[in-house]
Amino acid sequence: MTEPRVPSSHSHHDAAQEAAILAGALPYLRRYAGDTIVVKYGGHAMGNADLAKTFGRDIALLKLVGINPVVVHGGGPQINQMLKRLEIPSTFVDGLRVTDANMVDVIEMVLAGSVNKEVAELISREGALAVGISGKDGKMITARKLQRKVRDTESQIERVLDLGFVGEPIKVDPRVIYALSGSGLIPVIAPVGFGEDGATYNINADTAAGAVAGAVHATRLLMLTDVPGVLDADGKLIPELTAAQAMQAIEDGVITGGMIPKVETCIQAVQAGARAAVIIDGRMPHACLLELFTASGSGTMIRAE
Numbered sequence: 001m002t003e004p005r006v007p008s009s010h011s012h013h014d015a016a017q018e019a020a021i022l023a024g025a026l027p028y029l030r031r032y033a034g035d036t037i038v039v040k041y042g043g044h045a046m047g048n049a050d051l052a053k054t055f056g057r058d059i060a061l062l063k064l065v066g067i068n069p070v071v072v073h074g075g076g077p078q079i080n081q082m083l084k085r086l087e088i089p090s091t092f093v094d095g096l097r098v099t100d101a102n103m104v105d106v107i108e109m110v111l112a113g114s115v116n117k118e119v120a121e122l123i124s125r126e127g128a129l130a131v132g133i134s135g136k137d138g139k140m141i142t143a144r145k146l147q148r149k150v151r152d153t154e155s156q157i158e159r160v161l162d163l164g165f166v167g168e169p170i171k172v173d174p175r176v177i178y179a180l181s182g183s184g185l186i187p188v189i190a191p192v193g194f195g196e197d198g199a200t201y202n203i204n205a206d207t208a209a210g211a212v213a214g215a216v217h218a219t220r221l222l223m224l225t226d227v228p229g230v231l232d233a234d235g236k237l238i239p240e241l242t243a244a245q246a247m248q249a250i251e252d253g254v255i256t257g258g259m260i261p262k263v264e265t266c267i268q269a270v271q272a273g274a275r276a277a278v279i280i281d282g283r284m285p286h287a288c289l290l291e292l293f294t295a296s297g298s299g300t301m302i303r304a305e
């Protein structure tokens with residue numbers, strides 16, 4: 001199909017600027033050529049149809065320029081909606097959903113079913129081929145019951161919380177990811193884990209993304225969410241944090257709720273050898289491209305030190 005050439009409605013100046021932006025991406029394209037970039041796409045970021053389309057385009061573009069994107073998606077709001085419809089109440093502890101045996105089936109259905117296929121479709125509609133799988137496929141993510149320790153602020157006594165079928169990844173077998181990526185396909189992964197004990201585990205999507213990023217030695221872990229990044233106590237964006245500063249911010253209670261697993265994941269990723277992890281605003285069009293291909297990153301970058 002040949003596109004008709006339309007005279008640019010831009011002035012020469014605008015056109016030159018556009019070309020300059022494209023040319024400016026060259027050093028970044030060279031830097032990331034052949035690299036694996038893991039993108040965590042949060043359930044909140046999926047809410048807006050235009051943004052979702054832009055996200056799909058960006059991921060397709062990454063593949064077409066020789067980068068290997070791997071998408072790990074969430075679906076918290078979508079799970080909430082389904083549980084509400086089924087009149088099943090749910091609660092969260094530090095951003096993790098307490099998951100009983102009844103809920104885990106519903107959660108798997110939503111995450112590995114509708115949401116997974118929707119995210120893959122978003123990308124496939126933009127000219128690259130995405131394949132939706134869950135952490136159970138190819139035994140990719142082996143998980144065990146999470147032992148969440150909490151310290152009582154008054155007595156300082158530590159105890160283990162029972163969050164039910166919330167899983168923590170203990171092993172990631174990247175073969176299915178490599179098989180897909182190496183065949184020109186884009187893996188889209190639902191955060192559901194394979195339990196050696198026969199159970200299926202609900203894994204926080206941030207945690208799953210971090211585990212996958214470690215296993216494939218990702219150059220970057222991009223965490224797309226619905227806030228500008230990590231905010232300080234006054235609600236101002238913190239552009240950069242070392243792992244130690246990030247831990248302190250959790251300890252101080254500046255970081256709460258869903259931001260806790262996100263930041264913990266970034267810390268683990270950089271400590272495991274990822275060069276950097278970045279929390280960016282998925283509500284900003286082309287958030288991934290901006291972060292990877294321009295000097296002016298956005299959001300909060302977390303580095304080892």
Ligand SMILES: Nc1ncnc2c1ncn2[C@@H]1O[C@H](COP(=O)(O)OP(=O)(O)O)[C@@H](O)[C@H]1O
Pocket residue numbers: 041042043044045074076095206224225226227229230231232254255256257258259260262
């Ligand atoms: N210090 C903080 N900076 C930014 N967001 C924070 C902070 N503390 C708590 N949050 C909350 O964390 C949420 C992001 O986590 P979450 O809802 O799990 O997003 P996602 O679905 O994208 O994974 C924000 O919407 C915000 O309400």
Ligand SMILES: CC(=O)N[C@@H](CCC(=O)OP(=O)(O)O)C(=O)O
Pocket residue numbers: 041042043044073074075076077079095096097107166167191202203204205206258
């Ligand atoms: C254990 C746990 O909390 N699992 C999450 C999995 C989905 C998720 O993490 O989705 P977001 O990234 O959109 O928040 C949940 O049940 O909501």
